[in-house]
Amino acid sequence: MFTLKAQVRSTHGKSASRRLRHEDKLPAIVYGGNEDAVSIILDHNVVMNTQIKEGFYSSVITLDIDGKATQVKVRAVQHHAYKPKLLHIDFVRV
Numbered sequence: 001m002f003t004l005k006a007q008v009r010s011t012h013g014k015s016a017s018r019r020l021r022h023e024d025k026l027p028a029i030v031y032g033g034n035e036d037a038v039s040i041i042l043d044h045n046v047v048m049n050t051q052i053k054e055g056f057y058s059s060v061i062t063l064d065i066d067g068k069a070t071q072v073k074v075r076a077v078q079h080h081a082y083k084p085k086l087l088h089i090d091f092v093r094v
Contacts (some may be wrong), residue, residue, distance in 0.1 A: 002050055003062045009039040009050055017088070026086055028071055030063065033093035048086060051077075060094055 009020075009027060017027045026044040031037040040063070050056060056074065063070045072091035080087055 002053075002056060002059065003060065003064060004042055004050065004063045005049065006042050008038040008066055009041045012039060017070050021087070025062070026089065028089040028091060030065070030070060030091045030093060035093070038065065038075075044086060047089070048084075051086070061091070063091065 005030070009016075011019075020027050020041060021044070024044045026042040026047050028038060028042055029037055029039050057077075059073075061072050061074065063072055067085070071094040073094055074089060075092045078087040078088040078089075
């Protein structure tokens with residue numbers, strides 16, 4: 001079981017995402033279920049080290065979004081073209 005801490009993201013758009021990436025943060029989104037989509041911020045280095053482990057992409061992940069636990073699965077991941085960096089992750093609620 002994987003658990004990641006996240007914060008709700010208030011700014012959106014390309015320039016806001018770039019600023020986050022320069023601060024070693026990872027923009028992401030959680031959607032699905034009966035709730036609205038939520039844009040979140042994750043720590044890039046924590047996610048990078050966690051996604052190497054077997055089962056990250058196939059198991060249920062617990063996101064701690066500002067103190068509220070949400071069960072999700074990874075839907076899509078965007079990688080940088082040549083750097084070992086993640087650009088964005090889409091999560092879907094279970």
